[in-house]
Amino acid sequence: MATRPDDSNRGQSEVVSEVLAVAMVVIIVTVAGTYLMQGVTTTDRETRAQVILSVTDDRIELAHASGDAVPADALDVVVRVNGTDRPGITWASGTVDGDGDATFDPGERWIRDGLSVTPDATVRVLLVDTRTGTVLLDRTATPQVVS
Amino acid sequence: MSFRGDRRAVTVQVGAILLFGILVLLLATYQATVVPQQNERVEFNHNVEVQQDLLTLRGELLEAADGEQFRAVTIKLGTTYPERALFVNPPPASGTIRTADAGTMGVRNVRATNEETRDYLNGSHDYETNHVSYRPSYSVYQNAPQTTYQSGVLVNGFDSGRAVAVSEQPIIRGNEIRLVAVAGTLSQSQVRALDVQPRSLSTVQQSTTVRGNGSGIEITVPTTLSEDAWESLLRDELDPAGDPNNDRYVTDVTRTGDVVRLSLEAGRTYRLRTALVGVGTGGETPQPAYVTNVTERNTSLAAGTPLVVEVRDRYNNPVDPTTYPTDVTVNVTEGRNLVAQNRTTVRPDGRAQITYTGGEGNVTLAVERLSGPESRVSFNVSERTTSDNDDNSDTTDDLQFRIDDLTDLRGNSPHYVVSYDIGATNSSFDRVEFDFRTNAGGASGSRSSTDARGHVEFEAGNGKFTEYTITLKVYYRDESGDTYVDAVRSVVDEADARNPSSRNDDLSEPGSPSLDGSTYIVDRTNARSNRVRYRFDYTVNTNGNFSKVKLGVLNLNSNGATDTQDAVNSDAMVDVDPGDGANTEYRVTILVFDADGVVVDEQSRIDRADGDANGDPP
Numbered sequence: 001m002a003t004r005p006d007d008s009n010r011g012q013s014e015v016v017s018e019v020l021a022v023a024m025v026v027i028i029v030t031v032a033g034t035y036l037m038q039g040v041t042t043t044d045r046e047t048r049a050q051v052i053l054s055v056t057d058d059r060i061e062l063a064h065a066s067g068d069a070v071p072a073d074a075l076d077v078v079v080r081v082n083g084t085d086r087p088g089i090t091w092a093s094g095t096v097d098g099d100g101d102a103t104f105d106p107g108e109r110w111i112r113d114g115l116s117v118t119p120d121a122t123v124r125v126l127l128v129d130t131r132t133g134t135v136l137l138d139r140t141a142t143p144q145v146v147s
Numbered sequence: 148m149s150f151r152g153d154r155r156a157v158t159v160q161v162g163a164i165l166l167f168g169i170l171v172l173l174l175a176t177y178q179a180t181v182v183p184q185q186n187e188r189v190e191f192n193h194n195v196e197v198q199q200d201l202l203t204l205r206g207e208l209l210e211a212a213d214g215e216q217f218r219a220v221t222i223k224l225g226t227t228y229p230e231r232a233l234f235v236n237p238p239p240a241s242g243t244i245r246t247a248d249a250g251t252m253g254v255r256n257v258r259a260t261n262e263e264t265r266d267y268l269n270g271s272h273d274y275e276t277n278h279v280s281y282r283p284s285y286s287v288y289q290n291a292p293q294t295t296y297q298s299g300v301l302v303n304g305f306d307s308g309r310a311v312a313v314s315e316q317p318i319i320r321g322n323e324i325r326l327v328a329v330a331g332t333l334s335q336s337q338v339r340a341l342d343v344q345p346r347s348l349s350t351v352q353q354s355t356t357v358r359g360n361g362s363g364i365e366i367t368v369p370t371t372l373s374e375d376a377w378e379s380l381l382r383d384e385l386d387p388a389g390d391p392n393n394d395r396y397v398t399d400v401t402r403t404g405d406v407v408r409l410s411l412e413a414g415r416t417y418r419l420r421t422a423l424v425g426v427g428t429g430g431e432t433p434q435p436a437y438v439t440n441v442t443e444r445n446t447s448l449a450a451g452t453p454l455v456v457e458v459r460d461r462y463n464n465p466v467d468p469t470t471y472p473t474d475v476t477v478n479v480t481e482g483r484n485l486v487a488q489n490r491t492t493v494r495p496d497g498r499a500q501i502t503y504t505g506g507e508g509n510v511t512l513a514v515e516r517l518s519g520p521e522s523r524v525s526f527n528v529s530e531r532t533t534s535d536n537d538d539n540s541d542t543t544d545d546l547q548f549r550i551d552d553l554t555d556l557r558g559n560s561p562h563y564v565v566s567y568d569i570g571a572t573n574s575s576f577d578r579v580e581f582d583f584r585t586n587a588g589g590a591s592g593s594r595s596s597t598d599a600r601g602h603v604e605f606e607a608g609n610g611k612f613t614e615y616t617i618t619l620k621v622y623y624r625d626e627s628g629d630t631y632v633d634a635v636r637s638v639v640d641e642a643d644a645r646n647p648s649s650r651n652d653d654l655s656e657p658g659s660p661s662l663d664g665s666t667y668i669v670d671r672t673n674a675r676s677n678r679v680r681y682r683f684d685y686t687v688n689t690n691g692n693f694s695k696v697k698l699g700v701l702n703l704n705s706n707g708a709t710d711t712q713d714a715v716n717s718d719a720m721v722d723v724d725p726g727d728g729a730n731t732e733y734r735v736t737i738l739v740f741d742a743d744g745v746v747v748d749e750q751s752r753i754d755r756a757d758g759d760a761n762g763d764p765p
Contacts, residue, residue: 018159025166032170048191050198052313056382063311065303066194066292097375098309106290107309109379122675142677142729 046134049106055115055123055141060089062110062127062137069105070129070136072096077110078126081117089115117143178234183287186228190240190288193226197242198303201281201294202314205301207345208279209317212327212422213753214350222281225338237286243336244343246277246427249369250405252298252326254419258360263444267437267521268419268463270360276328276369279426284336298368299327300380310371316380319409320732321394321704322612323354323418324366328462333427346425348432349462352497353640353647354418356614363398363413367406374402377409386412394705418612418643421462432470433460437521438477438514441498441639443616444524447531449632453500454486456512456524458493465497475514477501482510485528505530531632545570546634547652548619549746551738553699554611554644555709561589561610561642562711564697564738566602566746568654569621569634577622577630581605589613589642601744611705614641644701644709644734646751655747660693660717660739662686662748668737671722672756674729679707679756680722681735687717687748697738697746700725707731707756730757 049067053060060079072091079089089112098108117123120142127137200222207220224242253273259265280295292303294313301314317325330348335341357364370377377400378385386395389412396417399410411417423433441455448454458466458475468475475493479501483489487502501512507530513523548567555562565581581594581603589610594603618637622630640647655661663686671680683698699711700723707728714721736751 021159021163025163029166029170033173048188050195052311054379059382061379063313065311065313066198066290067191069290097373099307105305105307105309106292107303107305107307107311109311109376111379120677140675142674 047129047132047136049129049136051127051137053125053137053139053141055125055143057117057119057143058113058115060094060112060115060123060125062125064104064106064108064110066106069103071131072102072104074129074131075104076128076130077112078128079112079115080124081115081121083122083124115143119143174233182231182234182236186236187285187287189226189228190283190285190291193223193240194283194285194288194291197223197281197283198294198301198313201296201301204279204343204345205296205299205314208296208329208424208426209299209325209327210753211345211347211424212325212351212420214347214352219342219344221340221342223340224281224335225283227338239338240283240285241336241338242281242283243334244279244281244341245334246279246329246332249276249278249297252276252328252368253366254324254326254357254421255365255367256360256362257357257364257419260356260358260416261439263439263524264355264437264459264463266439266519267459268355268357272421272461273367274326274328274421274423274462275330277330277426278369279329279333295371296329297370297372299325300370300372302370302372304371310373310376312372312376312380316377318366318368319381319384319397319411321384321706322396322415323420323704324357324364324411326366326368326419326421328421328423329426330423330430331425331427332429343426346430347422348425348430349421349423349460349464351420351422351462352465353645354420354643355463356641357417357419358415359411359413364411364417366409366411368409369405370402370407371405372402372407374400374407377402377407381409389413391415416612418641419463422464423462432467433462434471435459435466435475435514435517436461437517438512438524440524440526442526442637445527447529448503449531449635450503450505452503452635454503454510454512454526454528455498455500457498458514459497466493467495467497468493469495475499475516477512477514480511480513480523481525482508482528484508485510503528546619546621546636547654548636549651549654550617550638550640550647551697551736551746551749552640552642552644552646553697553701553709553711553736554642556611556644556702556705557708559609559611561605561607561613561615563605563615563617563640563642564602564746565594565605565617565619566654566740566744567596567619568600568652568745570599572599575623575625577624580620580622582618582620583607583615584618585610585613585615585642589615598743602740602746611642614639644703654745656741658690658692659741659747660687660689662737662739662750663688666737666750668735668750668752670754670756670759672729672758674758677727677729678724679726679728679731679733680724681733681756682720682722683735683737684720685718685737685750687739689717692742693717694740694742694744696740698723699734699736699738701734701736702728703732703734703753707733728756730755732756 050065052063079086094112124140204220227239228236251273255271259268282293299317304310477499511525551564553562584591590607621634666685669682708726710725739748
């Protein structure tokens with residue numbers, strides 16, 4: 001009795017092994033890729049900087065104590081006195097005590113005179129790096145009286 | 148469809164290999180980019196934390212200068228990276244802390260108001276000091292700052308040469324000048340944390356009153372901060388016009404080389420507090436430099452009254468002779484016929500006394516190991532006329548007292564609580580008189596008590612920061628009914644809301660009430676609304692001998708409100724809310740009075756009223 005060519009039972013193992021191989025690789029790559037991409041996506045692109053705020057009744061000072069240098073044109077400062085915005089106070093309206101380049105470097109200080117608030121005012125200051133959307137500082141202070 | 152005739156099976160392997168290749172590429176990319184970014188974050192966070200440790204160290208250095216309780220500060224010099232299963236980390240990051248010679252800090256044109264102190268403290272005085280710096284060694288975060296303790300200010304310095312202060316300055320606050328020099332050698336580089344324990348080598352007991360010597364006083368301090376940065380630090384102390392009607396005294400700030408010079412208003416009185424603190428190894432207790440009087444120099448005394456002098460080191464603090472290999476001896480070089488001893492040794496509180504036996508003339512006491520006018524003090528004494536004393540006249544040793552200075556500085560109201568115990572008395576005992584006298588424009592006054600043990604309070608309408616001579620006289624009656632002074636003790640204290648801690652006697656007895664160890668004082672200040680508030684949560688072990696506690700929240704720089712309250716409960720939680728003054732320096736104290744009205748226990752600390760419940764250095 002002639003043997004039928006399709007009597008071989010090896011075909012199933014090929015298919016199974018190919019499916020298993022593809023599945024295994026897909027699973028490994030998916031798991032590893034998810035893990036790695038998660039790392040990549042959660043690795044922040046945020047700006048790391050330590051900024052110190054001091055407020056008196058007539059000036060705000062921000063000192064860059066350590067971390068990344070930030071381009072000055074990417075910095076946005078928002079000042080609220082007793083909950084009301086002071087739109088006139090922008091980064092460009094202050095002066096930087098530093099090397100005069102276009103970045104806010106560690107060791108430099110940004111000073112904005114002419115604040116004019118009462119001693120019992122609450123002054124909230126936000127400093128944002130608009131390139132990365134990082135809030136570098138969000139503090140509320142009561143001014144020290146010097147005048 | 149049939150797989151059997153398919154000859155493209157090899158593409159599966161190619162695909163798998165390609166996918167594995169992509170995986171390897173991803174792994175390599177992750178190692179090269181993501182791992183360093185994550186590690187940089189770890190390093191940055193560590194750097195911020197270690198700066199906090201260094202701020203704590205700064206606080207402990209300043210507290211050690213004042214002789215407060217101090218403790219070891221743990222500084223996390225290095226850090227490790229998160230464990231990674233598939234990826235490789237660099238070795239753990241280390242850090243180095245070390246001391247470096249910074250040159251000298253000093254005062255110029257200074258002139259002590261006390262004539263005997265002026266023999267030494269007159270002109271310029273320099274104090275060698277070290278900076279304590281920390282530099283990390285990170286793998287990724289390359290522009291981390293070098294953080295340095297510089298004469299009380301913590302500074303972040305960068306390779307670019309720029310520097311920024313990360314703390315306030317303690318050097319000048321109102322009319323108080325505070326210079327704390329650092330001695331000793333410290334050099335340690337490691338990953339692990341390191342304990343640094345500052346120790347006081349010359350402790351400020353009380354400030355020395357000084358004025359300018361012709362021109363205004365100048366303070367010089369080694370620094371890496373710019374002149375502008377110093378002006379910013381001193382912004383609430385600057386008074387370029389020299390207005391005599393405010394509490395700001397710095398008229399000019401100049402940086403020359405690595406030294407900043409602070410010029411102070413001329414014609415004003417200042418309180419000078421200088422100290423030496425040691426870190427690491429080395430650093431020696433300073434030697435005696437001069438002697439000054441405690442008893443008034445030109446005075447009329449009852450026989451048996453001691454003439455007291457204080458031997459000080461070059462930091463104007465009393466020496467502790469127990470730290471030297473040999474005694475510090477004081478000789479009587481003039482007027483030996485007027486005193487009971489020809490020589491004596493200095494006590495651990497830096498004082499020496501010779502008993503006056505009567506007569507009129509000069510008595511000169513000289514420190515044996517010193518020379519020049521600063522080595523001696525001359526008294527011009529005369530005997531105070533009293534009735535004959537048929538009792539044991541010298542009971543001075545039995546007369547003990549303590550002074551609690553609760554002065555309201557902003558209200559310009561000196562406030563003293565004087566507790567006393569004159570020891571055993573007999574039926575001839577008449578009274579105790581208390582004289583509060585100042586010659587510097589403040590209000591003087593007197594009090595009297597017929598109790599052998601108790602307290603009196605003195606409050607005046609003006610006279611803050613002036614020196615009060617507080618004299619206790621014990622009166623007895625003789626057989627004819629006339630009174631005579633049996634014992635006298637006096638002490639000089641500046642009305643500055645700080646106790647003359649070196650000379651307060653311990654008046655507690657067996658069975659006296661005491662504060663329980665669970666007692667604590669919490670800063671509940673609301674900085675946002677500028678409301679100072681301290682919570683006293685106390686328990687007194689009364690022993691059936693308790694009358695009250697007095698709670699004090701005392702501003703130390705005239706820039707905040709002060710309040711004191713009495714409470715008769717032995718176990719209570721009381722909030723004391725004096726008013727405004729957030730972020731200023733306070734002394735908070737709880738005094739325990741026994742049934743006789745004597746202060747027998749206390750708990751005090753100096754704190755910045757900033758709402759930090761854990762307390763912090765000023």
